[in-house]
Amino acid sequence: MASTPTLEFERPIAELEKQIDELKRLADDQKLPVASDIAPLEQRLQSLRQQVYRNLTPLQRVQVARSSKRPFTLDYIRLCFTDFIELHGDRAFREDAAIVGGWARLDGETIMVIGHQRGRDTKENLKRNFGMPHPEGYRKALRLMKLAEKFHVPVLTMIDTPGAWAGLGAEERGQSEAIARNLFEMSRLETPILATVIGEGGSGGALALGIADRVLMMENAIYSVITVEGCAAILWKDGKSPEMRERAATALRITAPDLLENKVIDDIVPEPLGGAHANHVSAAQTLRDVLIKHLDELRRIKPDKLVRRRREKFLKMGQFLA
Amino acid sequence: MAWFRKEKKPRAPRPQRLEIPADAWEKCEACGHTDIREKFIRNLNVCPECDYHRRIRAIDYVNVLLDDGSWEEVLGDIRSVDPLSFPDYQARLKKARTVAGEYDAILTAAGTLAEAPVNVGAMDFAFMGGSMGSVVGEKIARLGQRSLERKHPLIIVSASGGARMQEGVLSLMQMGKVAAVLSQLAERRIPYISILTNPTTGGVSASYAMLGDAIIAEPGAVIGFAGPRVIKQTLGQDLPEGFQTAEFLLDHGMLDLVVHRRDLKQTVGRLLRHMSGKPAATGWAAS
Ligand SMILES: [Zn+2]
Numbered sequence: 231m232a233s234t235p236t237l238e239f240e241r242p243i244a245e246l247e248k249q250i251d252e253l254k255r256l257a258d259d260q261k262l263p264v265a266s267d268i269a270p271l272e273q274r275l276q277s278l279r280q281q282v283y284r285n286l287t288p289l290q291r292v293q294v295a296r297s298s299k300r301p302f303t304l305d306y307i308r309l310c311f312t313d314f315i316e317l318h319g320d321r322a323f324r325e326d327a328a329i330v331g332g333w334a335r336l337d338g339e340t341i342m343v344i345g346h347q348r349g350r351d352t353k354e355n356l357k358r359n360f361g362m363p364h365p366e367g368y369r370k371a372l373r374l375m376k377l378a379e380k381f382h383v384p385v386l387t388m389i390d391t392p393g394a395w396a397g398l399g400a401e402e403r404g405q406s407e408a409i410a411r412n413l414f415e416m417s418r419l420e421t422p423i424l425a426t427v428i429g430e431g432g433s434g435g436a437l438a439l440g441i442a443d444r445v446l447m448m449e450n451a452i453y454s455v456i457t458v459e460g461c462a463a464i465l466w467k468d469g470k471s472p473e474m475r476e477r478a479a480t481a482l483r484i485t486a487p488d489l490l491e492n493k494v495i496d497d498i499v500p501e502p503l504g505g506a507h508a509n510h511v512s513a514a515q516t517l518r519d520v521l522i523k524h525l526d527e528l529r530r531i532k533p534d535k536l537v538r539r540r541r542e543k544f545l546k547m548g549q550f551l552a
Numbered sequence: 553m554a555w556f557r558k559e560k561k562p563r564a565p566r567p568q569r570l571e572i573p574a575d576a577w578e579k580c581e582a583c584g585h586t587d588i589r590e591k592f593i594r595n596l597n598v599c600p601e602c603d604y605h606r607r608i609r610a611i612d613y614v615n616v617l618l619d620d621g622s623w624e625e626v627l628g629d630i631r632s633v634d635p636l637s638f639p640d641y642q643a644r645l646k647k648a649r650t651v652a653g654e655y656d657a658i659l660t661a662a663g664t665l666a667e668a669p670v671n672v673g674a675m676d677f678a679f680m681g682g683s684m685g686s687v688v689g690e691k692i693a694r695l696g697q698r699s700l701e702r703k704h705p706l707i708i709v710s711a712s713g714g715a716r717m718q719e720g721v722l723s724l725m726q727m728g729k730v731a732a733v734l735s736q737l738a739e740r741r742i743p744y745i746s747i748l749t750n751p752t753t754g755g756v757s758a759s760y761a762m763l764g765d766a767i768i769a770e771p772g773a774v775i776g777f778a779g780p781r782v783i784k785q786t787l788g789q790d791l792p793e794g795f796q797t798a799e800f801l802l803d804h805g806m807l808d809l810v811v812h813r814r815d816l817k818q819t820v821g822r823l824l825r826h827m828s829g830k831p832a833a834t835g836w837a838a839s
Contacts, residue, residue: 394758394777394778396777396778396782396783396786397778397783397786397787398783398787398791398792398795400777400778401776401777401778401783401795401796402804403804404762404804404805404806405758405776405777405778406757406758406761406762406775406776406777406806407762407806409758409759409777410727410731410757410758410759410760410761410762410763411762411763413727413728413731413758413759414731414734414735414738414763415735416731417728417731417732417734417735418735418738418739433715433724433755434724434727434754434755434758434759434777437724437725437727437728438758440728441728441731453721454720454721454724455715455717455719455720455721455723455724455755456715456717461717464717465639465640465717477639481636481638481639481720482636482638482717482720482721483636483720483721484720484721489721492635492720492721492722494721494722494725540732541732541733541735541736544725544728544729544731544732545693545729545732545733547686547689547722547725547726547728547729548685548686548687548689548690548719548722548725548726548729549633549635549686549719549722550630550631550632550633550686550687550690551630551631551632551633552629552630552631552690
């Protein structure tokens with residue numbers, strides 16, 4: 231993970247971390263008692279993280295949400311669940327590694343987990359297509375959801391994608407239909423669905439895993455109808471400059487508190503100080519506890535009532551004058 | 553909205569004139585064929601020379617589909633607000649209302665098609681590129697609700713560049729809202745016909761446009777999830793000839809039919825009669 235570049239605004243944190251690491255190594259090598267030197271530095275690190283993360287701008291949140299240091303779906307699967315068996319393929323065309331899924335256990339109980347999977351390095355990103363699924367990915371996801379429904383098992387989705395893939399093959403094989411089908415089928419799936427936006431929730435490609443009884447967002451995740459770059463390019467003919475990207479990120483209201491306020495999500499999952507990437511284990515632990523709590527509540531509701539409420543929830547979304 | 557209801561009579565032919573004023577001429581965007589406007593209009597704005605289907609307004613589609621004098625606008629007083637205080641959105645809305653009409657990017661109507669009651673939502677590209685925000689989602693949801701209550705088929709004519717950016721993620725959620733209604737229609741076995749016109753892309757194509765019990769497109773319509781420009785950008789090369797046209801989608805198994813505008817009403821009527829267990833209408837069964 232050390233190979234990934236540090237975000238601009240995190241540089242002071244990274245420098246302090248490096249300083250502390252060096253001091254520790256020096257102490258190890260030369261058997262020096264440096265605890266008293268390190269303690270104040272770590273304290274400073276703590277308050278620096280606090281300071282930086284309390285004041286993130288919307289565009290900085292976008293950068294955090296997209297960071298390849300953040301835990302991805304498979305990291306959360308490893309850290310939150312046990313007994314995971316990955317299932318592959320859409321049974322029609324091919325396997326799409328941009329979405330992963332399979333049986334797992336949460337607190338001992340079987341669940342079906344499905345999520346977008348990004349890659350940390352170039353090689354993995356080639357395989358995962360940067361977490362941008364083709365239609366096959368969505369069709370695999372739907373197949374697994376139906377499988378879960380068949381065996382009365384709840385579905386947990388993890389959303390982490392810049393968007394559905396825009397390419398020749400994806401269009402030829404019906405990207406639109408694949409996404410639309412998921413929205414439709416998830417509106418009537420007779421088993422609990424719990425969705426969490428763990429990183430970037432990019433447009434229709436995100437929503438195709440996002441029709442759920444409860445929708446959660448990690449504290450530094452974002453959820454948007456269009457990328458900030460795309461929005462800035464269309465509206466202000468400039469999708470590159472930081473100023474216009476910041477303008478779009480602010481205008482689109484894509485942060486977790488924004489979405490909670492607009493009643494699009496149900497709960498925000500707090501991240502450890504310095505973001506989920508600062509401590510994968512602690513981020514996963516918190517998420518796990520929140521998932522257990524929501525799932526406990528959803529399991530008590532009869533399937534037909536779940537579906538009715540899920541529909542009502544989405545029917546209420548939006549703002550207008552009537 | 554009274555002016556809709558008054559405009560239902562077929563246009564009376566214009567009196568003969570010696571000189572045709574310059575603004576009465578129109579030019580086909582595809583082949584350059586020039587003709588008097590009346591001729592284009594009589595041909596439902598399909599080019600008499602090359603069959604290019606020109607863009608028409610929401611009200612034109614309602615008139616194409618529904619019986620003369622049978623329909624009225626419903627749900628006409630739902631208005632867009634500016635929930636995110638998005639830069640320039642209020643001004644854009646104001647302009648769109650002047651240019652296109654008060655009904656936002658969709659005109660919703662109840663009437664009859666070959667004497668059978670139906671509900672029609674026709675999108676209007678002239679209103680902010682047919683973009684889908686809270687109002688479009690809500691009007692379709694309520695029109696669907698109306699179909700559920702009365703057991704009348706639902707028809708949606710799509711013409712849209714996608715979700716309305718200015719309402720942010722609330723626009724995205726309209727895809728989920730409409731899917732929720734369509735899943736109810738499906739359970740109650742109420743037919744839903746989706747008609748795709750040029751263009752149908754983005755969030756609209758990835759929701760209700762692709763969920764019809766029959767999916768019909770007009771010839772040449774551009775249909776896709778990502779717009780051609782975006783794909784060209786990711787590819788770094790030109791797109792194959794005819795990519796993302798209605799005919800291309802038909803070839804790839806994504807549509808049931810590509811139908812000429814003049815046959816739209818009859819085709820939808822016949823499909824609906826099949827789906828509703830009714831006998832063929834007189835004069836329709838032969839072909
Ligand atoms: Zn022509």
